[in-house]
Amino acid sequence: MHYDFADARAASYRLDEQVGFLLRRASQRHLAIFAQRLPGLTATQFAALAKLCQLGPTSQNALGRATAMDAATIKGVADRLRARGLVEARPDPDDRRRHYLSVTDEGRALYEASAIAAVEISTETMAPLSASEREALLALLAKLG
Amino acid sequence: MHYDFADARAASYRLDEQVGFLLRRASQRHLAIFAQRLPGLTATQFAALAKLCQLGPTSQNALGRATAMDAATIKGVADRLRARGLVEARPDPDDRRRHYLSVTDEGRALYEASAIAAVEISTETMAPLSASEREALLALLAKLG
DNA sequence: TCAATACCATTTGTGTACGAACGAAAATGA
DNA sequence: TCATTTTCGTTCGTACACAAATGGTATTGA
Numbered sequence: 001m002h003y004d005f006a007d008a009r010a011a012s013y014r015l016d017e018q019v020g021f022l023l024r025r026a027s028q029r030h031l032a033i034f035a036q037r038l039p040g041l042t043a044t045q046f047a048a049l050a051k052l053c054q055l056g057p058t059s060q061n062a063l064g065r066a067t068a069m070d071a072a073t074i075k076g077v078a079d080r081l082r083a084r085g086l087v088e089a090r091p092d093p094d095d096r097r098r099h100y101l102s103v104t105d106e107g108r109a110l111y112e113a114s115a116i117a118a119v120e121i122s123t124e125t126m127a128p129l130s131a132s133e134r135e136a137l138l139a140l141l142a143k144l145g
Numbered sequence: 146m147h148y149d150f151a152d153a154r155a156a157s158y159r160l161d162e163q164v165g166f167l168l169r170r171a172s173q174r175h176l177a178i179f180a181q182r183l184p185g186l187t188a189t190q191f192a193a194l195a196k197l198c199q200l201g202p203t204s205q206n207a208l209g210r211a212t213a214m215d216a217a218t219i220k221g222v223a224d225r226l227r228a229r230g231l232v233e234a235r236p237d238p239d240d241r242r243r244h245y246l247s248v249t250d251e252g253r254a255l256y257e258a259s260a261i262a263a264v265e266i267s268t269e270t271m272a273p274l275s276a277s278e279r280e281a282l283l284a285l286l287a288k289l290g
Numbered sequence: 291t292c293a294a295t296a297c298c299a300t301t302t303g304t305g306t307a308c309g310a311a312c313g314a315a316a317a318t319g320a
Numbered sequence: 321t322c323a324t325t326t327t328c329g330t331t332c333g334t335a336c337a338c339a340a341a342t343g344g345t346a347t348t349g350a
Binding site: 015034043126138142143 | 166
């Protein structure tokens with residue numbers, strides 16, 4: 001049997017050295033920590049809530065862009081936040097395509113009560129890293145945006 | 146109105162500096178590149194296929210552990226790989242709970258034909274980074290496992 | 291004015307991803 | 321031997337994430 005380049009290539013493929021795999025594992029770690037520290041609110045839901053608090057009334061798609069979510073994704077997230085009374089939607093009188101989303105008092109209260117935990121979740125996720133390593137990781141990930 | 150610590154905290158929360166958000170965005174970037182370069186096979190499916198090629202016949206849950214997938218998740222992935230004829234399942238005579246998974250000839254051929262692209266996807270995902278930055282990122286992400 | 295274009299929200303379908311619970315089967319220990 | 325515990329595969333429910341298609345609305349530019 002002759003030496004097969006495809007075999008050599010395939011044998012040398014190391015899953016645990018691929019970015020995609022490592023990103024997936026790191027995300028799993030983060031989501032597990034988030035669910036434990038802030039149960040009842042997912043990471044994406046918190047991201048949307050936080051952005052909406054800071055931006056003020058915003059259209060649904062615009063909020064999606066601000067939080068790196070697809071139009072179809074932000075819809076589901078917004079629906080769940082509305083169902084829980086954290087966010088409310090009103091039609092835009094100037095543009096009948098738009099639904100303005102805004103945070104309710106309850107939503108703002110939950111956001112403010114959760115902000116500390118949210119930051120702690122970030123540091124806990126990166127707990128295996130030193131302070132300078134954490135900085136480096138954030139800078140490197142930001143470059144991939 | 147008195148100075149409110151919660152307000153200050155909430156105002157200083159920066160979504161785009163949180164690991165979770167950056168990890169999500171980096172994963173989106175990676176998955177988009179993967180889907181473009183290797184259409185018809187998802188990143189998770191390829192990971193399972195690759196591991197199974199390297200491990201040889203393996204039980205479903207064991208393959209899940211090797212690829213960092215939940216038992217419920219690996220089941221769906223394995224089902225789709227089996228439906229496409231890339232993987233086949235056989236009962237383990239020694240342990241009647243087990244289904245041994247193994248790669249078909251077609252599955253192995255697809256894996257070997259895709260291995261180059263898989264590595265290129267990794268480097269393309271990290272294209273905005275220099276060689277040393279890529280090394281650093283992989284090392285930092287590995288520490289979070 | 292009218293047509294092309296862009297944007298908004300929604301729906302459908304597929305594929306992860308996890309928790310929780312289940313029955314069957316195996317391994318362990320007293 | 322018997323009871324406890326663990327493992328294996330499965331199912332259900334919830335929540336992202338994206339592609340693609342739809343229909344409504346606004347903007348623009350000829």
